[in-house]
Amino acid sequence: MLGSCVTLFMAIMAVICSIGSASDPDPLQDFCVAVDDSKAAVFVNGNICKDPEIVTPNDFFVSGLNQVGNISSPFGTEVTRIFINRLPGLNTLGISLARIDYAPYGLNPPHVHPRASEILVVMEGTLYVGFTTSNPQNSTMRNKLFAKILHPGDVYVFPRGLIHFQYNIGKGNAVAFASLNSQNPGVxxxxxxxxxxxxxxxxxxxxxxxxxxxxxxxxxxxxxxxxx
Structure with missing residues (x-):
């Protein structure tokens, strides 16, 4: 009797766990409007997969991240993104990469990645970086700023969906690399x-x-x- 009860309990727990672990994947685009049209073009949440028979090593390779970006914009920064449009092998892997070049006093202005957290490593220069928290539940409190000055070799994390920035406070150029846990983090x-x-x-x-x-x-x- 006890053995049958244990078996039944385990079976129920297995069903509950299987239901709890089943869910839709996180969205990889801002929206996906449904269409009731069998002839409509295919537009999936992500990109359609290439036939494995014709995949080559070049699908997983990209070069050029040693090149300095154009930092003559009004912001004084250039973000070189390595997303699936440049590196198709990233599709479905949930990662992407960017190189950020900063002119002296160049700014990567306050922005949000709605679909990814970011980890930044400084390679050259001195950056003032930070992020602000979401609105506090206590209406008498203010959004909190977490900021720090970074030097070469320093690493900083920006949590998903929070406003963050990087500002080159040095007199020379700066370079940083950012990794994000989405193939299309959005900006x-x-x-x-x-x-x-x-x-x-x-x-x-x-x-x-x-x-x-x-x-x-x-x-x-x-x-x-x-x-x-």
Whole structure:
């Protein structure tokens, strides 16, 4: 009798565990609108897999990360991304890589990766980096900043979905490498998204959100915001 009860208990636990471990994968794009059309083009959450019979070593290889990026932009930075458009073998592996070059006082502006955490290692120069926490549950508290000055060989982690930045505070160029735990982490540069969206966000909404005069908001919306 005891043996049958133990067997039944184990069977029930196995079913519960199997249900608990079954779930959809994390999204790899901003949205995926369903279509009721059998002739619609295939657009999967990620990329379609290449036939294994025609896969080559070059599908897992990319070069050029020793090249300095163009740091003449207004931000003074260049992000060289190694995503699946450059390295197809990354597909389904849940990882990606980027090289970030900084001019003196160059800034990788506050941004968010909605689908990935990031680990950054400084190779050259001196960076001031940090991230802010999400809104605290206690309304009397403020979002907390975690920031630090990094030197060559230093490593810093930015948790998934939190606003973060890197700023070159040195007088020379700086270089860092970032690894992310998604093949398509996504990037939302806050200033670009809020003041440079198309069509533009309501200036009244932005003025109230940032407690600014509407004229200042309209000026900011007139500035040509560039991707980084």
């Amino acid at each position: 939302i540069t806050l200033a670009n998204a809020l003041f440079g969206s198309e069509p533009p966000l309501s200036s009244d909404v932005l003025a109230k959100a940032f407690q600014l005069d509407t004229k200042i908001v309209k000026y900011l919306q007139s500035v040509p915001w560039i991707p980084n």
